[in-house]
Amino acid sequence: MVRVVPGISAGGHEKIRTGTDGQKFGLSIADGYAQHAVARILDQPQLELTGLHCHLGSQITSVKPYLAAVRRMVGLMARRHEQHGLVPPELDLGGGHGIAYRPGEDALDLTSLARKVRTELADACASAGLPVPRLVIEPGRGTAGPAGVALYRVLSVKHSGETVFVAVDGGLSDNPRPALYGVRYAPRLIGRHSPAAPARVTVVGRHCEAGDILAADAELPADVRPGDLLAVPVAGAYHLSMASGYNLVGRPSVVAVRDGLARLLVRRESMEDVLGRDVGL
Structure with missing residues (x-):
């Protein structure tokens, strides 16, 4: 898989926002490095591109950043399909699901996240004429934290x-x-x-x-x-x-x-x- 930086700022603190350009994680869409990485993998017969991955940050309590990430990742998939005729079979949107550490704090509504992300992915792929990839998320802290x-x-x-x-x-x-x-x-x-x-x-x-x-x-x-x-x-x-x-x-x-x-x-x-x-x- 290729870790993509979609250029989206999300998360509870600037030090845990990993979806923006100019930091150590991933390869950026904006400067072309993500596209270059995909092309290099496809040029290597011993490698198989199994999907694209992004991670926006931690302690995200709104669904909106994930929907923006879906649109940008599908846009990248569409451009790779036009150039190489290939659609990665898997899309991993990472995790960062916010939980409440104190009474009254906001937490991410996972039911809303699932429903809206699934709809956004289906609509974006239909508009681009692409098959819908297998969707993966990483619940991480959302599961382990409260335990x-x-x-x-x-x-x-x-x-x-x-x-x-x-x-x-x-x-x-x-x-x-x-x-x-x-x-x-x-x-x-x-x-x-x-x-x-x-x-x-x-x-x-x-x-x-x-x-x-x-x-x-x-x-x-x-x-x-x-x-x-x-x-x-x-x-x-x-x-x-x-x-x-x-x-x-x-x-x-x-x-x-x-x-x-x-x-x-x-x-x-x-x-x-x-x-x-x-x-x-």
Whole structure:
């Protein structure tokens, strides 16, 4: 397949918009590199062009960018058909389906996406006189995100003027996304019932960075204290895959929970694991 840049800006933050020209992903339609790649593949008898692929970005909550991508990708297919007499059998529109990380946030309507994209593809292919290719999407975060919950233990609570900092035993090493591109989460106190009124706090990580903030302006009970557990919903898509050894903090464990039963899937990374690669000791 050829990864095509259709020249469409979509996504929740400029750092996760991958459908525009001038970035590292894919081959652009505008400058002709996508067309050139298709021609080169067709000139190689040992290669088979199985389809075209694009990915517009992440956290997209509107169907409109996908419809624009369909039109541009079918336009590219039509031009390749005119020149080479070939129609790629598959069109992959990528993923980037937006989900709600906090109550009240927008999420992509998948039913509407399926209906409108299918109609747009059929109409565009009919207008171009092309057969309708097999349509592929990549749900990714839309499936994995809501399936996971991140758990943190409160280490300390600090009052600084009007700001309350709640420090936890994780942060940048298990979730760099708030620092990278401003993702906002809604942590909740679990494990005990608190009668205290809600208060606005800033949940911060344990790492040596002022920007290690997991949730700014979060709402937690005013009596939150060291030892408490905080749960961060919608953590299934990127916490594990983006976890690192930042500041030599070991990566967390992963536990599957169902019907009151728990099973360890990935064990916690120990200091022995971290030091195990050292060869000069």
